[in-house]
Amino acid sequence: MSNILRLIGGEFKRLVRYKLLARSLATGIIWVIVFLVISREDAGDVAPMLMFVDSSIVLMMLLGASFYLERQENTIKSMMVLPVSLWQILLSKVVSSLMLTLITVTITCAAVYFIHGISFNYALLLVFVILAVVAHAAIGFCLALFGKSLGTMLLMVIAYILVFAVPSILLAVNIIDAQYEWLLMISPSHAARALFSSAISGQFEWGKTLFSCIYLPVLAAVLMKFVVYPAFKSRAVRG
Amino acid sequence: MSDAFVVNSLRYRYPKAKGDMLKGITFSVEEGEIFGFLGPSGAGKSTTQKVLIKLLEGYSGEIKYFGRDLKTLDKSYYEEVGVGFEMPIHFSKMTALENLNYFSGFYKNKIDFRELMERVGLWEHRDVQVGNYSKGMKVRLNFVRAMLNRPRVLFLDEPTAGIDPKNARILKDIIGEYRAKGGTVFLTTHLMNDVDELCDHVVFGVEGKLTDVSTPRDLEIKYGKREVKVEYKENGATASALFPLAGIGENEEFHTFLRSKEIETIHSGETSMEDIFIKVTGAQLK
Numbered sequence: 001m002s003n004i005l006r007l008i009g010g011e012f013k014r015l016v017r018y019k020l021l022a023r024s025l026a027t028g029i030i031w032v033i034v035f036l037v038i039s040r041e042d043a044g045d046v047a048p049m050l051m052f053v054d055s056s057i058v059l060m061m062l063l064g065a066s067f068y069l070e071r072q073e074n075t076i077k078s079m080m081v082l083p084v085s086l087w088q089i090l091l092s093k094v095v096s097s098l099m100l101t102l103i104t105v106t107i108t109c110a111a112v113y114f115i116h117g118i119s120f121n122y123a124l125l126l127v128f129v130i131l132a133v134v135a136h137a138a139i140g141f142c143l144a145l146f147g148k149s150l151g152t153m154l155l156m157v158i159a160y161i162l163v164f165a166v167p168s169i170l171l172a173v174n175i176i177d178a179q180y181e182w183l184l185m186i187s188p189s190h191a192a193r194a195l196f197s198s199a200i201s202g203q204f205e206w207g208k209t210l211f212s213c214i215y216l217p218v219l220a221a222v223l224m225k226f227v228v229y230p231a232f233k234s235r236a237v238r239g
Numbered sequence: 240m241s242d243a244f245v246v247n248s249l250r251y252r253y254p255k256a257k258g259d260m261l262k263g264i265t266f267s268v269e270e271g272e273i274f275g276f277l278g279p280s281g282a283g284k285s286t287t288q289k290v291l292i293k294l295l296e297g298y299s300g301e302i303k304y305f306g307r308d309l310k311t312l313d314k315s316y317y318e319e320v321g322v323g324f325e326m327p328i329h330f331s332k333m334t335a336l337e338n339l340n341y342f343s344g345f346y347k348n349k350i351d352f353r354e355l356m357e358r359v360g361l362w363e364h365r366d367v368q369v370g371n372y373s374k375g376m377k378v379r380l381n382f383v384r385a386m387l388n389r390p391r392v393l394f395l396d397e398p399t400a401g402i403d404p405k406n407a408r409i410l411k412d413i414i415g416e417y418r419a420k421g422g423t424v425f426l427t428t429h430l431m432n433d434v435d436e437l438c439d440h441v442v443f444g445v446e447g448k449l450t451d452v453s454t455p456r457d458l459e460i461k462y463g464k465r466e467v468k469v470e471y472k473e474n475g476a477t478a479s480a481l482f483p484l485a486g487i488g489e490n491e492e493f494h495t496f497l498r499s500k501e502i503e504t505i506h507s508g509e510t511s512m513e514d515i516f517i518k519v520t521g522a523q524l525k
């Protein structure tokens with residue numbers, strides 16, 4: 001087994017042991033209950049919203065909790081003296097986060113299909129989930145690395161939600177006027193939600209889709225290279 | 240024997256710090272020896288170790304690892320070195336066996352760690368989650384973790400701190416055997432008893448600078464008193480007398496004294512490593 005697969009396997013095992021997978025599954029079950037009580041028409045609107053919540057807010061919280069536990073155990077330092085690169089370590093964390101998100105997204109897709117008979121382009125959705133997860137994992141890393149404790153990290157996530165996620169939800173429920181949507185595209189969460197809406201409805205606003213497809217990975221790359229990598233390394237050395 | 244490490248004029252300054260943490264230190268560690276890097280908190284021990292294990296970059300000066308510039312070595316360096324950090328570092332929700340299997344999987348050259356776990360008394364607790372281990376068990380597991388890749392050089396930071404004398408003895412025996420097989424150890428510790436028993440050479444770090452490299456024995460002689468102290472019983476109490484060590488074999492007064500008194504103890508005046516530590520560094524041992 002290559003080292004990167006071993007790292008991913010180890011990360012996923014930790015997510016299971018620390019009950020983060022169970023929490024993720026619990027979220028999926030809540031979503032199933034939501035779909036049981038809403039109409040078919042509403043399900044088409046709610047599904048992208050829930051996927052966006054999974055791939056952004058839930059993901060950042062799980063990643064932050066996982067990182068905080070790792071900090072408590074000081075295991076980051078131990079990983080740094082293995083014959084693997086820091087990029088491989090970070091990649092394994094992103095991939096294991098992606099796996100968690102894919103589990104809840106799969107539950108959401110299954111619920112929408114079996115309860116309401118709605119299906120859509122799953123391959124495209126997978127690509128969009130990856131883009132959303134990569135960007136939000138990078139943001140989650142930033143919040144986790146600069147939060148001094150789990151509490152401050154969670155406060156930062158809440159601040160992020162208020163600034164970047166809530167406006168997107170307000171737009172979805174028509175409280176914010178649609179003319180401001182392009183401005184909202186700066187929000188990674190809104191860019192992700194736009195992608196999920198497109199994949200589920202099958203209606204593409206090509207400008208926004210293209211923008212999101214470029215913006216999210218570029219944002220992730222910039223954050224990972226210039227913020228997460230050096231901060232993670234510094235944190236590992238300090239222990 | 241070649242040099243495992245040759246360190247020349249090593250300087251390191253932490254980001255945002257006003258001054259250098261390491262102020263141009265120079266030393267070498269021979270292959271197959273146990274090299275003790277000693278000093279009080281803030282002396283630069285941990286910083287030096289972090290530089291040598293490539294956790295800290297951006298230093299000036301030169302470090303050669305078996306003749307190769309440390310800066311040019313990639314991640315394969317960690318195939319050759321084992322690191323036992325001071326604080327136990329394991330995934331607490333995983334068992335000891337899961338932890339070791341996980342870490343061991345990354346190495347090309349690895350040991351069958353069962354024998355080592357048996358020796359340190361952890362094999363029977365292999366399926367216990369590390370979070371339920373006592374501090375001493377975690378320290379022993381830390382040691383096994385450091386040995387997983389059959390390291391050519393072993394970095395140990397306070398390897399016996401927090402464990403009972405019996406297990407400390409076992410770890411020291413294993414470290415001694417490792418050295419006997421050609422392994423090199425870079426040891427940082429406050430426990431001077433460990434230094435006395437294990438180290439071939441020691442150096443003291445004081446505020447980012449180093450004293451000369453020496454052996455524990457040479458230090459004990461250098462800082463000790465060249466005298467013999469005799470404790471004896473007199474009028475129901477213990478009294479003592481001092482004699483110069485030089486020419487003690489021909490010292491009639493000394494021999495007469497031994498014959499005429501009820502001797503309780505005789506000590507030569509070598510000082511302990513604890514005293515040397517305090518004298519050299521000016522710091523009290525914690």
